[in-house]
Amino acid sequence: MKEAVHIGRNPSSQPDLQQLIREVALGDQDSFAAVYDAMAGSVLGVARAVLRDQAQSEEVAQEVLVEVWRTAPRYRPERGTVVNWILTLAHRRAVDRVRSVEAAAARDHKAALLDRTPEFDEVTEQVEARLEREQVRRCLRTLTDIQRQSVTLAYYRGLTYRQVAEALALPLGTVKTRLRDGLIRLRDCLGVSA
Amino acid sequence: MRTEDLHSLTGAYALHALPDEERTAFERHLAQCDSCERETREFAAATARLGLAATLVPGPAMRDRVLHRVASVRQVPPGGGAAGKARRVLPRGSGMARWALAACLAAAAGLGGTAAWQYERAQDAGERAAQAERRAETLAGVLAAPDAESRTARLADGATGTVVVSGGQDRAVFLASGMAEPPSGKVYQLWFDDHGTMRSAGLMDPGRSSQAVLMEGAVDGAGGVGITVEPAGGSPQPTSDPVALLGMPA
Numbered sequence: 001m002k003e004a005v006h007i008g009r010n011p012s013s014q015p016d017l018q019q020l021i022r023e024v025a026l027g028d029q030d031s032f033a034a035v036y037d038a039m040a041g042s043v044l045g046v047a048r049a050v051l052r053d054q055a056q057s058e059e060v061a062q063e064v065l066v067e068v069w070r071t072a073p074r075y076r077p078e079r080g081t082v083v084n085w086i087l088t089l090a091h092r093r094a095v096d097r098v099r100s101v102e103a104a105a106a107r108d109h110k111a112a113l114l115d116r117t118p119e120f121d122e123v124t125e126q127v128e129a130r131l132e133r134e135q136v137r138r139c140l141r142t143l144t145d146i147q148r149q150s151v152t153l154a155y156y157r158g159l160t161y162r163q164v165a166e167a168l169a170l171p172l173g174t175v176k177t178r179l180r181d182g183l184i185r186l187r188d189c190l191g192v193s194a
Numbered sequence: 195m196r197t198e199d200l201h202s203l204t205g206a207y208a209l210h211a212l213p214d215e216e217r218t219a220f221e222r223h224l225a226q227c228d229s230c231e232r233e234t235r236e237f238a239a240a241t242a243r244l245g246l247a248a249t250l251v252p253g254p255a256m257r258d259r260v261l262h263r264v265a266s267v268r269q270v271p272p273g274g275g276a277a278g279k280a281r282r283v284l285p286r287g288s289g290m291a292r293w294a295l296a297a298c299l300a301a302a303a304g305l306g307g308t309a310a311w312q313y314e315r316a317q318d319a320g321e322r323a324a325q326a327e328r329r330a331e332t333l334a335g336v337l338a339a340p341d342a343e344s345r346t347a348r349l350a351d352g353a354t355g356t357v358v359v360s361g362g363q364d365r366a367v368f369l370a371s372g373m374a375e376p377p378s379g380k381v382y383q384l385w386f387d388d389h390g391t392m393r394s395a396g397l398m399d400p401g402r403s404s405q406a407v408l409m410e411g412a413v414d415g416a417g418g419v420g421i422t423v424e425p426a427g428g429s430p431q432p433t434s435d436p437v438a439l440l441g442m443p444a
Contacts, residue, residue: 022353022354022371022372025269025272025371025404026354026371027269029261029264029265032261032264033261036257036260036261037257040252040256040257040260041249041250041251041252042245042246042248042249044249044250044252044256045245045246045247045248045249045250046245046248048248048250049245049248058252058256061252061256062256062259062260062263065260066260066263066264066267069264069267069269070264070267070268070269070270071269071270072269073269073270073271073272073371073404074270074272079235080235080238080239081239081242083242083246084235084238084239084242087241087242087245087246088238088241088242090245091210091241091245092210095210129246129247129249132243132246132247132249133247135243135247136243136244136246136247137247151205151209151244154206154209154210154211155209155241155244156244156248158210159211160206160211160212160213161206161211161212162213164211175206176202176203176205176206177202177205178205179205179206179209179211180202180203180204180205180206181205182205183204183205183208183209183237183240183241184205186240186243186244187236187237187239187240190240190243192236192239192240192242192243193236193239
């Protein structure tokens with residue numbers, strides 16, 4: 001299959017995650033440690049972006065990484081790269097956590113959230129992460145305002161499309177199509193394929 | 195909900211922006227809609243980039259905690275699906291790592307959910323789970339036998355095969371990981387190698403790249419295990435050179 005996501009570095013210098021996951025699937029803890037080293041920062045970053053809270057983010061990140069270990073035997077390369085798999089799982093778990101917390105104490109999703117994309121100020125200054133960030137930012141700028149706001153509210157804040165519609169005072173149907181159109185544009189700009 | 199409405203939910207789905215009940219409805223649709231599935235996968239690749247852009251540096255304590263925890267967390271048994279291409283087998287020593295054995299036992303004994311995004315086609319998932327459960331019961335006896343010995347060989351591209359034998363039960367299990375899908379209309383057939391004479395030990399599931407197979411029949415002093423590619427349904431005698439030959443564990 002095609003490698004859809006590079007981490008902004010020379011791909012040849014990357015650990016071969018697919019091979020490592022195969023070894024993890026056989027119970028190899030050393031290979032898992034290598035997967036951890038390659039992915040833990042991004043898993044934590046996703047959790048932190050969505051959850052905003054240091055302690056909860058670490059808790060969710062740890063759960064996700066243990067889940068990677070536990071379900072490695074079910075990883076199917078034809079359904080996407082290891083990076084996609086792990087970060088999708090991380091986002092899913094972070095969003096689940098946000099929603100369960102919300103159920104207890106409804107939060108205010110409006111105004112303040114709108115133009116604050118991810119909190120890039122506290123992220124790592126690693127060169128590769130910075131390059132990745134710049135490329136993502138550049139591609140986010142190719143979206144229309146509504147597309148960009150919808151996508152970032154959903155991804156980085158973990159809002160449902162109904163909550164996005166409410167926050168942006170848009171009809172539900174509009175938000176659905178903007179989310180899709182926004183991702184199409186982002187996909188094309190980033191040059192990812194699956 | 196109308197079909198065109200469901201189509202338009204790919205973006206919201208990939209962003210985990212659907213409420214539970216709508217997500218369930220969309221996943222049912224996804225199982226029958228190849229273009230939606232492709233688009234969802236592409237979107238997952240795009241959203242992964244949004245995630246990478248948010249990368250942080252975790253503290254060392256988190257690493258210690260996670261690595262410590264996995265040491266006691268049992269892994270799920272493998273699911274189906276084709277992975278890399280299997281070619282020649284290179285022997286990799288006679289022992290199986292402690293952890294690999296632990297994984298085999300876990301594979302035989304446990305059943306768990308897959309990651310949510312790897313949307314199993316709903317029907318298959320149920321059947322696979324039931325099959326796996328039945329197989330697991332039988333397999334577990336061999337894998338958990340106190341006298342079980344194993345031998346692992348690595349295929350050229352990283353696929354692996356492991357033979358586990360219980361002398362006391364005179365049965366063997368073959369564990370494959372990352373095997374390529376056999377050519378269309380073909381299957382992998384397992385054989386006991388009676389010192390040059392091949393005796394059929396059953397077929398592998400052609401739809402699964404990783405699987406555990408209880409070999410049919412008694413080991414009965416066989417010196418090794420072979421795998422050949424045979425027409426669907428299998429053959430009474432091998433019709434091609436083995437793609438893999440493994441010696442029995444010492």
